[in-house]
Amino acid sequence: MKNIEQTLLKHFVGYIDDRDEYQQKMIIKILADANMMTFILLTVCMMISFIWDAWHHTVSLGTIFLFLIQQLNSYYILVKTKKFDVLKTEVFDEDSYKKELGKIKKSAILSGINWGISMFAWMEFLFPLILNEPIELKWFNVCV
Structure with missing residues (x-):
């Protein structure tokens, strides 16, 4: 799992191992802020898509995918925060x-x-x- 995270960080921000501690901390903070903003935007888009589907009496695949992405993100955050015991x-x-x-x-x-x-x-x-x-x-x- 650590290799996957390092590979993703390499693709997003460059090679993470050559960074000093402050730079690594700031990169992680920026990515966390981006995740929170994406979570909020995803929620808004999901609600708009749900309202659109209800208005037209249909269920679109986009609404289902938005919901699944939101749930996977939520479960990932929940599992990781419990695993590392950071909620105490x-x-x-x-x-x-x-x-x-x-x-x-x-x-x-x-x-x-x-x-x-x-x-x-x-x-x-x-x-x-x-x-x-x-x-x-x-x-x-x-x-x-």
């Missing part, structure tokens, strides 16, 4: 533990709110719009 936050005293726990709770709450608002928008606005149905907001749907 090290704390050394009670105060820093409480601060980190507060950050995690805040992040979880914001993620839940973001997911809820996004799903509400998809279900109540976007899907009826795509299906040429009237948009009806009901308090039951808002509360649930």
